Amino acid sequence: MTPTATYRLQLQPDFPFAAAEKAVPYLASLGVSHLHLSPVLEAVPGSTHGYDVVDHGRVREELGGEEGLRSLASAAREHGLGLVADIVPNHMAASPRHNRRLWEVLREGPDSPYARWFDVDWAAGGGKVLLPVLGGPLGGELEHLAVDGEVLRYHDHAFPLRDGTAGLPLPELLDAQHYRLGWWRLARTELNYRRFFTVPELIGVRVEHPEVFEDTHAKILELLRDGVLDGLRIDHPDGLAAPAAYLERLHEATGGRWTVVEKILTGDEHLPAEWAVAGTTGYDALRRIDGLFTDPAGAAELLGHYREFAIPPADRGGDWTETARRAAYRVVTHELASETAWLTRLASAVCERDPALRDHAPWALRTAVRELLVRVPVYRPYVTAGERPSRTAQEALPDEAVRDAKAVFAVEEEAAAVDVVRELALGRLGGGPEQTAFSVRFAQTASALHAKSVEDTAFYRYVPLLSATEVGGDAGRPAVSPDEFHAFAARIARDWPATGTVLTTHDTKRSADVRARIAVLTQCPQRWAALLAEVTETTPVAAPDGQLAWAAWQSAYGCADMPAEELGGRLEPALLKAVREAGLFTSWTESDPAYERAVSDFVAAGPGRASGPARDRIAEFAGALAPHVRAQVLGAALVQLTMPGVPDLYQGTESAYLALVDPDNRQPFRRPDAPDEKQELTAAALRLRREAPDVFGESGTYEPLGASGPAASHLVAFCRSGEVVTAVTRLSLRLAEGGGWGDTVLELPDGGVWRDLLSGSAERELAGGAVRAEELFAERPVALLRRVRD
Secondary structure, three states, X not given: OOOOOEXXXXXXXXXXXXXXXXXXXXXXXHOOOEEEEOOOEEEOOOOOOOOOEEEEEEEOHHHOHHHHHHHHHHHHHHOOOEEEEEEOOOEEEOOOOOOHHHHHHHHHHHHOOOHHHEOEOOOOOOOOEEEEEXXXXXHHHHHHEEEEOOEEEEOXXXXXXXXXXXXXXXXXXXXXXXXEEEEHHHHHHHOOEOEEOOEEEEEEEOOOOHHHHHHHHHHHHHHHHOOOOOEEEEOOHHHOOOHHHHHHHHHHHHOOOEEEEOOOOOOOOOOOOOOOOOEEOOHHHHHHHHHHOOOHHHHHHHHHHHHXXXXXXXXXOOOHHHHHHHHHHHHHHOOOHXXXXXXXXXXXXXXXXXXXXXXXXXXXXXXXHHXXXXXXXXXXOOOOOOOOOOHHHHHOOOHHHHHHHHOOOOOHHHHOHHHHHHHHHOOOOOOHHHHHHHHHHHXXXXXXXXXXXXXXXXXXXXXXXXXXXXOOOOOOOOOOOHHHHHHHHHHHHHHOOXXXXXXXXXXXXXXXXXXXXXXXXXXXXXXXXXHHHHHHHXXXXXXXXXXXXXXXXXXHHHOOOOOHHHHHHHHHHHHHHHHHHHOOOOOOOOOOHHHHHHHHHHHHHOOOOOOOHHHHHXXXXXXXXXXXXHHHHHHHHHHHHHOOOEEEEEOOOOOOOOOOOOOHHHOOOOOOOOOOHHHHHHHHHHHHHHXXXXXXXXOOOEEEXXXXXXXXXXXXXXXXXXXXXXXXXXXXXXXXXXXXXXOOEEEEEEEEEEEEOOOOOOOOEEEEEEEEHHHHOOOOOEEEEEEEEO
């Protein structure tokens, strides 16, 4: 059954199945049809997210085991709810102590029956798997290594010993294993297994092999067959060797259960039509909804103030395109250096077999790989070696990318290496295992590069408008016009009517309510610049750099409604994570303690301070904008809940919800203390979806409604299946400054009477035809109308 709406719960040891079961009555009363569970399979002990799976055959014991999950499902069914689960086909935890299949591979080497499970380049490691777990170079860590029977121990790590090697002297014992213990810093350049992005603690799984698919999905399929689960969310499909083939196999195995994929679409990129899924998890919708409530002219003006305040002439971060390109170069040459080397070896092997290609030097191929990777405009191409690449795959490596990549070469003949790499990436340069491996690995590396360079680096370097630096966002073009939004929604209704939509997730860098407040700044950029000058003057500790100061104050303003005693303790770790991810002055692997101490001191003295002149001024500024923040929050929520697709609510977001980047946004679920206006709106929309599934479901229609009059651009409205109308106020501060609604009217579908389901007035009804905006929005900046009679 296709859900009408889902509710995401972050399961963890502090919020197991039993806790979720207690929340079922409340969540059912809210109006959702399904609970959306974070990963439920056995994970590394203590994991707060569950993406570090260690055993696909067992439900996680720390959450209550299979008995607890089945009990939750039973309780959910009693209240009319189903369960949707998040699954992780791309990777497992690279923890031999907990991952028994990996343990066997390390003990038996490439001859292990589980060797095909893991994406390891055995040749690159001389027949060994590099395990970058040592705190320092091996020579200084030998004293911490000890043999314990058939196990090699290093602090809390444990590794299997190859048969017959337990009695060898330690140096010989280490050399005799199928793995090599190495300094953690070697992961950047020497790692020879595919990982999740740049995380060596997560090892890639080769789910493209039928036997691996069967073993890793047996328990999930059993839970689906037994009615415990009703649908699936697929984590990171771009990491898979062949996403389309995997999804087709999964579709057949599940009998076509509702399934969405965590696919990030860039720009105007569309989800591949051949994928056997209902759609995405909804980041494409998030970008359009946020953009709808962002003023394009104000965003441009805000960028100008940002450049004046935060970016010295010689610094970075003042231009989005250049910032993203610099970040891509940084990631591909540092964090993904081992992946680039892997691709270069594969390309060299292909060239060595073909006399016509033999003189392409490894350095030229390596340069071509790097230059093309940083120019892939989307997350990855989708290619099957030996088959003609689709138009979409070719667009992932456009002619201009080839041209620009060649421009870095001084000699034209050497630049021809770019053509070789492009043909390899598109699977068009002959056959053989190296060709197949190259096209697969290039696509996987492109995905990791895009995620790390954009989401985890450039979004922390380019911060004029923090609400635009969100997963799936376009920081260089944050605003979306009403016409663009309507075109997107109409396409979703036509092509992917059961796709997911989201506003907040476990991965968003700021909750929707924080982003909504920040987006209001695009309607008053001059006032923001003046405020920044004031608080800078009254803060006794200077920020270590202007970029950090801008982001810190914008974050503090975005969290203005957060309890004062909590602000500093939540803001500081989020900002420290931001500067480490940005990698400009400090990083996770090359930290600058002095700089980080300066960040902490500044936050404590200014943006994170619970009281004082700056805090008072921020509160005053936020209070003045509160009505416009309310319009943004309610408008975004109502659009998501009633537009085409299946809305997913993140835990707690039915009410006012302020959260920063993880782990701040991954706290155990807690029911909102008391209903507020947002919760009333959410419940009304969710119950309507549940009562009228045909209106919003796969057979439903979407029709933009036109407004006319002096403020028509501030009114966005649409009709679902001729029965429900959503109308919201857009850019309310600009509207107020322009004199209000005046004679602006909305044309409701002719005929019939419409009841406002959000009205505080009993039985508030409107006749079809022209209705004045002032009347429509008399009580609140949004309206949800249902046809009650013809």
